[in-house]
Amino acid sequence: MKENPRGRYLKISEKTSATRSTIIVPFNGIAWLIDILNYYVTFDDQRRDDFDDLLGNLGRIETVDSVKEKDSRSSRVLDDLSDFDEFFGGF
Incomplete structure (x- = not known):
């Protein structure tokens, strides 16, 4: 978890040898993200x-x-x- 003047957020990054891909999930969206991931895991x-x-x-x-x-x-x-x-x- 990180925080800036807009609020708390989760930063998820994937780094390869050439690029980095990042998504930012606002704090109030983390539960939704977990629900979606759990749905597809199960x-x-x-x-x-x-x-x-x-x-x-x-x-x-x-x-x-x-x-x-x-x-x-x-x-x-x-x-x-x-x-x-x-x-x-x-x-």
């Missing part, structure tokens, strides 16, 4: 198939990886984050 196979079908119609994508077991990795793709709130608002 969703069943049918919802996963529906999600994959929906993503086939989207443009630019981001990949989200999750690991269920030691040697099992699963990847999901997300739309451009500018539509993140609209896309996930129904869940």
Whole structure:
């Protein structure tokens, strides 16, 4: 957690050898972010198939990886984050 004159926030960064990607989550949005992450960590196979079908119609994508077991990795793709709130608002 960090704080500036506007309030508290969570800064999440991914750094590669060439770039750094960062998202800022305001304090009042952290519970929502955790709920969304928990939803996708625990969703069943049918919802996963529906999600994959929906993503086939989207443009630019981001990949989200999750690991269920030691040697099992699963990847999901997300739309451009500018539509993140609209896309996930129904869940």
